[in-house]
Amino acid sequence: GQSLEQPSEVTAVEGAIVQINCTYQTSGFYGLSWYQQHDGGAPTFLSYNALDGLEETGRFSSFLSRSDSYGYLLLQELQMKDSASYFCAALTGGGNKLTFGTGTQLKVEL
Amino acid sequence: NAGVTQTPKFQVLKTGQSMTLQCAQDMNHEYMSWYRQDPGMGLRLIHYSVGAGITDQGEVPNGYNVSRSTTEDFPLRLLSAAPSQTSVYFCASSGRGVTGQGNEQYFGPGTRLTVT
Numbered sequence A: 001g002q003s004l005e006q007p008s009e010v011t012a013v014e015g016a017i018v019q020i021n022c023t024y025q026t027s028g029f030y031g032l033s034w035y036q037q038h039d040g041g042a043p044t045f046l047s048y049n050a051l052d053g054l055e056e057t058g059r060f061s062s063f064l065s066r067s068d069s070y071g072y073l074l075l076q077e078l079q080m081k082d083s084a085s086y087f088c089a090a091l092t093g094g095g096n097k098l099t100f101g102t103g104t105q106l107k108v109e110l
Numbered sequence B: 001n002a003g004v005t006q007t008p009k010f011q012v013l014k015t016g017q018s019m020t021l022q023c024a025q026d027m028n029h030e031y032m033s034w035y036r037q038d039p040g041m042g043l044r045l046i047h048y049s050v051g052a053g054i055t056d057q058g059e060v061p062n063g064y065n066v067s068r069s070t071t072e073d074f075p076l077r078l079l080s081a082a083p084s085q086t087s088v089y090f091c092a093s094s095g096r097g098v099t100g101q102g103n104e105q106y107f108g109p110g111t112r113l114t115v116t
Helices: none
Strands: A003-005 A009-013 A018-025 A031-037 A044-049 A053-057 A060-065 A070-075 A084-092 A097-100 A104-109 B004-007 B010-013 B019-025 B031-037 B043-051 B054-057 B064-066 B076-078 B087-094 B111-115
Touching: A003 A084, A003 A097, A009 A018, A018 A084, A018 A104, A031 A060, A044 A053, A044 A060, A044 A070, A070 A084, A097 B043, B004 B087, B010 B019, B019 B031, B019 B087, B043 B064
Parallel strands: A009 A104, B010 B111
Antiparallel strands: A003 A018, A018 A070, A031 A044, A031 A084, A053 A060, A060 A070, A084 A097, A084 A104, B004 B019, B019 B076, B031 B043, B031 B087, B043 B054, B064 B076, B087 B111
16 A cells, blocks of 8 residues: 655744655655645645655755655745644656645744 | 635535535646545545546545536535544645646645534
8 A cells, every 4th residue: 555654743943944754655656745734724735746856945845765765845944834734645546646644743933 | 716616614414314515626627636634634535537527536435426527526425424434525626747637736625524
């Protein structure tokens, strides 16, 4: 089966940098996506890595290493509004199926 | 654009009842999908569709049916509700990506379903 592992909780202070790791075991892997979800809200897309390396989008960056079955999301200049759950998700099934990890709850403190 | 819309927002069903959760998108996306999210867990794919008339099963399809007669609509039917189907249901859509269509998905606001 498909599985993705993430830390359940991460705490950091405002203005800091935090890294959320994701390791995966999947078949037919196409790429790794990251989603943010605030309490009671819908997931929103953050980034997608199809190739090895770093993708940067503003304060957020995402990294993928296919050989290590590993990726991470890097959040810089943390703000209180970044407090949310973050999910990694593996794209498989011919590029049509997303399998989500169980999520990392990020708490940003003053 | 309204994006992805879902109705109802909340629903309470009794065991054995059936109902349809509605999902619509106005972005002309070919790909649509349904997920369920249980407390403290990630989303699990129920069914997906890569275009009108084409549907396929996801990770947890049992107890659910879908059809896709138009590009815009992708309803999810619960055949005979069970307490185990108490969950938050999200519909999502995606345009064609570089590889496949499930890459960048836009989610609706969700339907919170309770089965007693």
